[in-house]
Every structure is written in C-alpha cells, then in structure tokens.
Amino acid sequence: MKNSITVERNLNTKEGKQVTVEVNISKLDNDFLLGIAHDITEIKESEEQKLKRLHLLKTLYNANQKFSESLNLEKVAYEVTRTCVEDLGASLAWIGHAEANGKVTVLYQYPTEHPYTKNLNVRWDDTPEGQGPTGVAIRTGIPQVIEDITTNQRFEPWRMKAVTEAGFITSAAFPLATRGRTFGALNIYSDKKGFFDAENVQLFQTFAHQAAAALENANLYEKSTRRLQHIQALRKVDMAIAGSIDLRVISNVALQETIRELNVDAAAIFRLNPYMQKLEFIAAYGFYTNIIEEISLSLEKSFAGRAVLERKTIYIPDIERENEDMPKDLFRVEGFKAYYAVPLIAKGHVLGVLEVFMRNPHIVNDEWRDFLETLAGQIAIAMDNAELFHNLQQSNLELLKAYDETIEALSYALDLRDKETEGHSIRVTELTLSIAKEMGIPEEKLIHIKRGALLHDIGKLGIPDSILLKPGKLSDEEWEIMKIHPVYAYKMLSQIEYLRPALDIPYCHHERWDGSGYPRGLKEKEIPLAARIFAIVDVFDALSNDRPYRKAWPIEKVLEYIREQSGKHFDPQIVDVFIHLVEKKFVSRLGD
Known part of the structure; x- marks a missing residue:
C-alpha cells in the first residue's frame, strides 16, 4: 500500500439513526482500493462533550x-x-x-x-x-x-x-x-x-x-462601607459635641448627617418642656419654609408627643391618611408623605424628639432604623452634655491631675527603692522638658515626655533586690538580668492605654547613638527623640550628684565627658543644645 487517505462522513443507518464514521482508503499494489470504516460516533460525541x-x-x-x-x-x-x-x-x-x-x-x-x-x-x-x-x-x-x-x-x-x-x-x-x-x-x-x-x-x-x-x-x-460612613457621621456629631456647648450648633451638624446618611428630605429637633408639657423647636434642616420654627407640639395630640409618652419610635407611612392633630399646613406646603419621630433619651430621661420627614417614601431596613435611633441617642447626649459640660470638664481636669500626682508618687517610690539621690526623677524630668522645649517639640507631646521621664526606671521593679541593690560590681549574668529592665517597662506600660505614648523613654533611654546600647541595639535616629534627649540628662544627673559609691563630678568634668561621648553614646545635635542650655541656665545652680 503506497497511498492512503482518511475521511469522516455522517451517515444514516437503516434504523434512521445518524452516525459518524471514519473511512480509511488505501491503494493496493494491484491498483485495487481497500476501504476500512470505523464507527466513531461515540468518540465524536465524547469530544463534543469535552469541548462543551x-x-x-x-x-x-x-x-x-x-x-x-x-x-x-x-x-x-x-x-x-x-x-x-x-x-x-x-x-x-x-x-x-x-x-x-x-x-x-x-x-x-x-x-x-x-x-x-x-x-x-x-x-x-x-x-x-x-x-x-x-x-x-x-x-x-x-x-x-x-x-x-x-x-x-x-x-x-x-x-x-x-x-x-x-x-x-x-x-x-x-x-x-x-x-x-x-x-x-x-x-x-x-x-x-x-x-x-x-x-x-x-x-x-x-x-x-x-x-x-x-x-x-x-x-x-x-x-462595611456604609457602617464606616455612619461611624464617620457619628464621629462628626461627637466632635461637635466635644467642641461646643451650643446645642443649636451641635443640632445642625447632627441634622445634616441625618439627612445625608439616611437619604431623607428634612429633619427637626424639639426639646421637651416638662413644665408646659410641650415640645419646643430647637433646630431644623431641609425645609422649604420656616413654618417648623413656629410650631409647638402637644404631648397628647401629636406624633412626636406619642413618641415621648410611649418612649419608642413612631412611624407614619402615609401622613394623608392620619386624622391626628398635627401641623397639616407644614406637611401640605412641604409635600411630606412619610414621617418618623424618635424620642431623645439620655440617662433614662426623655429630653426631646428627633423628627424625620420624607417627600418620597422608600423602603428602609433594620440597619437604617438602627442608625436613626443611634443618631437620636447622640443628639440626646448633646442635650444632656449642654447642661453637664462644665462639670464634666472639671472632672476631667481633676482626674488628669490625680493621674499625674500618682505617677509622681510612684516615681518618688522608685527613687527610694533604687537609693537614688532625693529628687532625681524630678530633676531629670524638668531638665528633659527644658531641652524638649528648646528643640521646639510641640506642647501636646511634652506631657508624654514628662510621664516617660518620671517613669524611666519603672522596669527596675522586675529586677531582684539582690542585683539592683548590690554594692559591688555586677557579674556578667547579673548584668544581663539588669539589662532586661527596659523590656519590663515596656510590658508594664504598654498595657495601660493612657501611658502608651510615654513609652519611648522607659523603653529606649539605654540605647546608644552608635548602636551599642540595650535592649534592642537601636542606633542614631532609630532611637526615639525623647529617649535620645533623656539619655544625656540621665547621665548628666548621675555624674553631677553624689552616689553611695562615689562623689559628684564637677560640672565642667561632666560636660567634658558628655562632649567626648557625642556621636558615641549621645546624639551630637542634642549634645549641642544640652551644653548650650546647661551653660546658660543651670551651671551655677547645679554647681552650688
């Protein structure tokens, strides 16, 4: 067989079924043709199924x-x-x-x-x-x-x-x-x-x-995006509450956020006058006219009054069908079709009502209603805060004062345990703050530097007395234990949110500019600025005051040592500021 060809044909069987056959035709030596046919219907169907x-x-x-x-x-x-x-x-x-x-x-x-x-x-x-x-x-x-x-x-x-x-x-x-x-x-x-x-x-x-x-x-x-937007809206209301005691200012912010986030047409706030048993206008947003500003609502004969008395949200889906006493001129002129009234409740007392109006009612879900009531809660808080703001501010000041006095007392106790010279923590704190101010560090950061300086050695609470109070030189093993005290400080203070911003000094004041310090071997500007300032101050105070194991160095000698350690132990830029400040303000006092 010299030549052959293969073809595919679709044929009908005598039963009428269509099949696909593959025919191989070959030419024999005697010029006869040999044809061999194979039924490949199943193969083709399988291929078509695979392709499909x-x-x-x-x-x-x-x-x-x-x-x-x-x-x-x-x-x-x-x-x-x-x-x-x-x-x-x-x-x-x-x-x-x-x-x-x-x-x-x-x-x-x-x-x-x-x-x-x-x-x-x-x-x-x-x-x-x-x-x-x-x-x-x-x-x-x-x-x-x-x-x-x-x-x-x-x-x-x-x-x-x-x-x-x-x-x-x-x-x-x-x-x-x-x-x-x-x-x-x-x-x-x-x-x-x-x-x-x-x-x-x-x-x-x-x-x-x-x-x-x-x-x-x-x-x-x-x-999640909507909730984030809701949170941001609530944050704006919170900021308005925190930034002002003017209820109208806060109310305007809250009403704008209510309309924007809930996609409603207008909203108003009324305050409860318990003596007159009336709801009196406070603020409104989204209205075409000023009619709402002249309205006083009866508790007994209004939707808003019902919300107050029943202490729950009232929904009116079709205002035109209601016969209840209400400001019909307002609804007619403004074209409102649906309405919500939410009681403003703070500390168990109803303070007023948030009203929401829709000209084209739309289907709302539980999330929408929850946010409406959350906004109402914020407005109620604003109402309550307008009266209590001064007392709250005074309480906060007293609380911060108590915190700082506690820190100062703890700092004094740390000095006593470590047998530091009297007033060590106060001195290093004051000098650290002076340098920080000289370097232009913002006022709001100084309080954290102050707290960090007062608590700089709090980690030593975790060091055994046998090592901390040892009169002689520490062994290598004891020194390794001593070097852990900044880590202890981090573990203690990082658990207290109020003191986390003050961690830089307790955690990093034993780091060195050249990277040879501890506990993490930070170098140069990897070391927080507050810790770089304090490192100089701590050494200065230690060398310029008497210790149980040595007398104080003269101020000139201490300053010379600090100059010599510039670029090694200390940040050179801060050394310059420190030397200038000490020579200008502190040499005479500290030398006495």
Missing part, C-alpha cells in the same frame, strides 16, 4: 475572575446576570433579594431594559405570590425548575406576563446562599424548550454558588 464542558468551565472561571475584580454590589450583580444570558444562553436573568417583610426585590437584571420584571410581585413567604419558583427556592434552599410555564400551576400569577409578553417557555430559580443562610435567588428564563436539562441545571446551580459568594462579599463590603 471545557467551554463551560472556562465560562465559570472567567466569571469568577470578573467577580474577584470588584466589590461593587451593582457591578457584581451585573456580571452575574450578564453571564447567564451572554455566555450560558438564557433569555433573561434577574437576582431577587429576600427582604425581611417577605417581599422579593429585584436587585439587578439582564438585559437591563427587559420589561418583564417591571412591577413584578414576587414573595418568599407563605402567600400565593410566594409559591412560585423564586419563593420556594428561597424558603427551601433547593433549585426550582418549571419545565413548561404554560401549564405549571405554580406559575399562574405570572404566566400571562411571562408567556404572552416575554415569550418565555421555561424558567428556573436557584437559591443564593452563603454560610448556611439563603439571602435570595438567581432567576433564569428561556424561550427554548428543554433548556433546563440535567446538565444545565447542574451548571446553573454551580454558577449560583459562585455568584452567591461574590454577591455576599460585595454586600458585606458595601455594608
């Missing part, structure tokens, strides 16, 4: 990649629904979110302009509108497939819209669930009969699992 699965896996992979590129809920929802239609062959896809009130809201759909979901009434509770595929999928967590929309009774409420207007034949709903909680459903529609075969159902179910994780992550991110 490969395409679907690629589609799932690409979708997952797209999901990971964004934490914007709308963008993720768009990509989920677009993939269902453009890549997986559906006619329409929409994501339904299960609301706490039993309603299913349309989060997103593709194609975005498709009219089917407009005014769509779908629920997930046990109502007739909750018996369709979406509601059942959410309730049970099991995919629901409607093979034929035209005949399935469960689709009755939406059949006309789906079949006549949209031309759908079949539909399915796949639960969206993460961490054991179903939060919605992915709803798919097709105009092709048999679209939801077993393979497609498995495919969409897998895709729904991916989509649920991506949607939940985006939702959590957006919730």
Whole structure:
C-alpha cells in the first residue's frame, strides 16, 4: 500500500439513526482500493462533550475572575446576570433579594431594559405570590425548575406576563446562599424548550454558588462601607459635641448627617418642656419654609408627643391618611408623605424628639432604623452634655491631675527603692522638658515626655533586690538580668492605654547613638527623640550628684565627658543644645 487517505462522513443507518464514521482508503499494489470504516460516533460525541464542558468551565472561571475584580454590589450583580444570558444562553436573568417583610426585590437584571420584571410581585413567604419558583427556592434552599410555564400551576400569577409578553417557555430559580443562610435567588428564563436539562441545571446551580459568594462579599463590603460612613457621621456629631456647648450648633451638624446618611428630605429637633408639657423647636434642616420654627407640639395630640409618652419610635407611612392633630399646613406646603419621630433619651430621661420627614417614601431596613435611633441617642447626649459640660470638664481636669500626682508618687517610690539621690526623677524630668522645649517639640507631646521621664526606671521593679541593690560590681549574668529592665517597662506600660505614648523613654533611654546600647541595639535616629534627649540628662544627673559609691563630678568634668561621648553614646545635635542650655541656665545652680 503506497497511498492512503482518511475521511469522516455522517451517515444514516437503516434504523434512521445518524452516525459518524471514519473511512480509511488505501491503494493496493494491484491498483485495487481497500476501504476500512470505523464507527466513531461515540468518540465524536465524547469530544463534543469535552469541548462543551471545557467551554463551560472556562465560562465559570472567567466569571469568577470578573467577580474577584470588584466589590461593587451593582457591578457584581451585573456580571452575574450578564453571564447567564451572554455566555450560558438564557433569555433573561434577574437576582431577587429576600427582604425581611417577605417581599422579593429585584436587585439587578439582564438585559437591563427587559420589561418583564417591571412591577413584578414576587414573595418568599407563605402567600400565593410566594409559591412560585423564586419563593420556594428561597424558603427551601433547593433549585426550582418549571419545565413548561404554560401549564405549571405554580406559575399562574405570572404566566400571562411571562408567556404572552416575554415569550418565555421555561424558567428556573436557584437559591443564593452563603454560610448556611439563603439571602435570595438567581432567576433564569428561556424561550427554548428543554433548556433546563440535567446538565444545565447542574451548571446553573454551580454558577449560583459562585455568584452567591461574590454577591455576599460585595454586600458585606458595601455594608462595611456604609457602617464606616455612619461611624464617620457619628464621629462628626461627637466632635461637635466635644467642641461646643451650643446645642443649636451641635443640632445642625447632627441634622445634616441625618439627612445625608439616611437619604431623607428634612429633619427637626424639639426639646421637651416638662413644665408646659410641650415640645419646643430647637433646630431644623431641609425645609422649604420656616413654618417648623413656629410650631409647638402637644404631648397628647401629636406624633412626636406619642413618641415621648410611649418612649419608642413612631412611624407614619402615609401622613394623608392620619386624622391626628398635627401641623397639616407644614406637611401640605412641604409635600411630606412619610414621617418618623424618635424620642431623645439620655440617662433614662426623655429630653426631646428627633423628627424625620420624607417627600418620597422608600423602603428602609433594620440597619437604617438602627442608625436613626443611634443618631437620636447622640443628639440626646448633646442635650444632656449642654447642661453637664462644665462639670464634666472639671472632672476631667481633676482626674488628669490625680493621674499625674500618682505617677509622681510612684516615681518618688522608685527613687527610694533604687537609693537614688532625693529628687532625681524630678530633676531629670524638668531638665528633659527644658531641652524638649528648646528643640521646639510641640506642647501636646511634652506631657508624654514628662510621664516617660518620671517613669524611666519603672522596669527596675522586675529586677531582684539582690542585683539592683548590690554594692559591688555586677557579674556578667547579673548584668544581663539588669539589662532586661527596659523590656519590663515596656510590658508594664504598654498595657495601660493612657501611658502608651510615654513609652519611648522607659523603653529606649539605654540605647546608644552608635548602636551599642540595650535592649534592642537601636542606633542614631532609630532611637526615639525623647529617649535620645533623656539619655544625656540621665547621665548628666548621675555624674553631677553624689552616689553611695562615689562623689559628684564637677560640672565642667561632666560636660567634658558628655562632649567626648557625642556621636558615641549621645546624639551630637542634642549634645549641642544640652551644653548650650546647661551653660546658660543651670551651671551655677547645679554647681552650688
């Protein structure tokens, strides 16, 4: 056989079944042709299945990649629904979110302009509108497939819209669930009969699992972002409270944040006059007119009064239907449709009411209501603080004074234990502060330097007396133990939030400019500035005062030693400042 060719042909069997055969035709030596045919139908079908699965896996992979590129809920929802239609062959896809009130809201759909979901009434509770595929999928967590929309009774409420207007034949709903909680459903529609075969159902179910994780992550991110915005709004109110005792100033800030964060149209604050049993105007924001400023509300005959008496939030979804005595001119002129009244309660006492007005009511969730009540709580605190501000400020000053006196007493006790000369800690603290001021260190940092200087040797509380008070030279082993005392200081003070900013000196004042110090071997500007200043002061005080084991050095000798250690033990720049300051202000006093 010299030449051969191979061809594939689709043939029909006598039973009418189409098969694919591979024919190999060879020319024999005697010019005869030899043809051999193989039925490769199963092989071709297997290859087609593999290619299809490969395409679907690629589609799932690409979708997952797209999901990971964004934490914007709308963008993720768009990509989920677009993939269902453009890549997986559906006619329409929409994501339904299960609301706490039993309603299913349309989060997103593709194609975005498709009219089917407009005014769509779908629920997930046990109502007739909750018996369709979406509601059942959410309730049970099991995919629901409607093979034929035209005949399935469960689709009755939406059949006309789906079949006549949209031309759908079949539909399915796949639960969206993460961490054991179903939060919605992915709803798919097709105009092709048999679209939801077993393979497609498995495919969409897998895709729904991916989509649920991506949607939940985006939702959590957006919730976190909103909460951060809420925290920032509360922070602004806190800053207003801390920065002013003028209730109107604080109220204006709070009202602006209320309107911005809650997306409402107007808000007002009224203060309770317990003697007149009236609510009196304090501040308002978002109103077209000044009518609100002239209003005084009765406790017995107003929504706000009801909020005070019942000590709970009052919600009026449709003001026009209410017959209760209220400022109707205000609502008519301003065009308000819905209303909230939240009592302002501080320390168990109702101080007033926060009113919120909406011209175009919208659905709110528990998070929205919680934030409204949190803002009301902040406003109540502001009201209370306006009266108590002076007492609180005085108490804070007394508390800080008590803290610092305690630190000074502890510093004195440390001097006594270490047998330092009397007043050592006070002297080094004063001199350290003088240098810090000379170097232009901001006033707000000086208090932390002062506390750090007073507590510079607090870590020695962890050193045994046998080592700390040893009259002779320490052994190598004892010296290694002694060198741990800055670490003890760090462990002690870092547990106290009030003293954390003062850690630099107790932790680092034994570090040396050339890196030969302890406990971490820091060098040059790796050493905190406060510790570099204190290192010079501590050595100066130690050498210029009598100790049990030696007499004080003359001031000139001490200064010469400090000059000699510049660039070795000490920061050269600080040495210059120190020498100048000591020669200018302290030599005569310290030499006496």
